[in-house]
Amino acid sequence: MTVKIEARDLTKWYPSRNGPVCALRDFSLRVEEGEFVCIVGPSGCGKSTFLRILGGLITPSSGRIELFPRDEKAPLQNIVFQEYAIFPWKTVLDNVAFGLEMRGVPRTKRRETARDWIRKVGLAKFADAYPHQLSGGMKQRVSIARAFANDPEILLMDEPLGALDAQTRVILQGELIRLWEASRKTVVYITHSIEESVLLGDRIVLMTAHPGTYKTEFSVPFERPRSFELTGAPEFARLSYAIWQELEVEVKRTMEKQL
């Protein structure tokens, strides 16, 4: 096993009107190459902050973060954002080709790659549509395709399905499993859904309430390829419940703080 991501004692302070706020506290995590790690925690626990540190969008106040590239020329990591961070002013095709265009991939080549991924997420008919013509689920497919098309070594997913309705979510979970199992990239997946993490992940890391840090972790023993059928298995329910028992305290603590 090769280590792909190594985070040690990451802490992030944000300035605020009432003095500095700690968003992430002494968080350490090691992710192996090809591993699908889900990070679950109550809202406001700093899981998105951690992902943004991984994505190079913010720098930690203290601690060390290292990503180990295999190929120096290929992109190292890309984020699939929560909500719909695809560009409304670009067509589906140009959105999916965005990363490639930024890297200077020639037009014909990048369009070919983008079309390929658009087909894989089932949007072939909408390649030239603008995002406002698409449903929420379709937009999130574009967002996923944009990351996969850029072919990074690590995929960082920030609650990519969080804004979708329950049924669309099930469909997209299935598609994510299929896409990932075909590529086996290293994934860090942020979610607040326990079932989603058990269905998708190899390992589930729980975080404490704000200011968030590592609490405990579970490894997910289910074989791949997986599908939604897994959610009907008794072991699935048992594992989900075990995770909930750990998480419940943290969620309640978060709720008490908000009162």
Next chain:
Amino acid sequence: MSGSRWRMDPCTRDRLLSVFFPLALLALWEMAVRLQWLDGRFFPAPTAVAAALWELTVKGELLGKLWLLPGLIAAGDFSGARKVFAEGHLWVSLFRIFSGFFVGAIPGIILGVVMGTNRTIRVALDPVVSAVYVLPKIAILPLVMLIFGIGEVSKIVIVAIASFFLVLINTTVGVRDIEPIFIEAGRNYGANRRQMFRHIIIPAALPIIFSGLRLSLGTSLIVIIAAEFVAANYGLGYLIWFSWQTLLTENMFAGLVVIMILGALFTSGLQALERRLMPWQREELPASADGADVGGTGAKA
């Protein structure tokens, strides 16, 4: 029975209503003048205004003596050809509006993007911009004439100043209000500075930049008319002012009609440009004030 005749498609009904009601108003006006309910010397009948408009055109006051153009061009007298346009009120005003508009709007967009992205420059310039912005631009016309003289330049400058601040403020707001997630996505996918501007900042701010352009073109029209009232020998503002002073009210109304047409053309021209430049914008249905009564039957496709 007769109900089926009246229950027409609501779209058709709206269109007919919007054409026939104004026509009815004009007819009422015409009738009021002819029956001498209204004093024709102050409120000339629409037909009289139309006749005045025709007169102004064929005498070459509104559009210049266009019929001289072919001869002048054939003779190679281009300064004479230019003079033809310089004597048409409409061209004179349009020239002032558009040169001032471009001279003001382009730096406005550039500085607006800089102010929107650079905090230091924004904090430093914001009080100055806000202070000058609230000043009615026509109020500084005397100052501008003091600096640039009473010629063309001062009129272009006053329009440029008015456009500049409107475009500047809108562009700054447009750039500042870009969803941070778009910037994050750009950075995460490795956009460099130039790509960031071209692919994210400019297109994301474009709708608000355009509303600034729309406002400033409208303001340009107001400012130039006002400036021409007081300090010009040509232009639509001058035409209206001079007609008032000499009690040629038909010409005054004719000038108003031309300005109305200009305003409508500016608006629809900018809308067409917006649709071309921003094909991703949701097609907005025209808001109907009485949309509620269209309700159930008005199934819009």
